[in-house]
Amino acid sequence: MSKARDHFENAIQDAERILQAYDHLNQMEGREREPEELKRAALIMTLTAWETYVEDAIEERLTADLRTLEGSKVANFIKSTLENELKWFNTPNSKNTKGMFERFLHQDVTEKWTWIDGDADQARSKLNQWIKKRGEAVHRSINDTQATHLVSRPDMKKCLIFFKKLVETTDLAIDQS
Incomplete structure (x- = not known):
């Protein structure tokens, strides 16, 4: 397991703990409303863990690949870039993630995202949907208490499972290159 994946596993626990707090508060008697903001916070933390994983995974692998050039102008240029x-x-999102991996590791990791019916396009699409929801969670607060929640509790469970599998699959793809 890469250090990047290990860091992800630790970071994703923040989102899981936020959902535990949501579950606890949601079961309390006499509450005025559902603590919807905790689900949004869990979504944001999940996507932040993914973003950090991508950054760490590329940096970790690139550092290993440049080990023999350590201290050279070429290695310094690549690292600063x-x-x-x-x-x-x-x-x-899938496009930006693919671009970063291709640019620095010459690998399209998104091709390996085939655990959903063997179709990488479905995984790419799902990632993009979650990214869009994160943007909504970050930039839009729900003022109407009667409005549909941005993300349901069952959706958050699916979100966590999705990103754990995405990291597992990406880590494996990097190892196999």
């Missing part, structure tokens, strides 16, 4: 690009990598 990655560092600069990661500053702007804040939307880890």
Whole structure:
């Protein structure tokens, strides 16, 4: 297991603990409303864990690949280029993730995302849907208490399972290259 995946496993626990808090508060008697903001927070933390995984995985593998060039101008240039690009990598959708892996590791990891009926396009599409929901959760607060919630509790369970599998599959793809 890569260090990046290990860090992801630790980070995803934050989202799971937020959902546990949601479940606890939601079961309390006499509450005025459902603590919907905790589900949004769990969604944001899940996608943040994914974004950090992608950044860490590329940096970890690139550092290993450049070990023999350590200290050279070439290695320093490549590392500084990655560092600069990661500053702007804040939307880890399928296109941007594919681009970062191709640019720095010459690998399209998204081709390996085939656990959903053997179809990588479905996994890419699902990732993009979650990214869109994260954007809504970050930038839009729900003011209407009667409105449908952005993400349901069962959806958050699916979200966690999806990203755990996405990281597992991506990590395996990197190892196999």
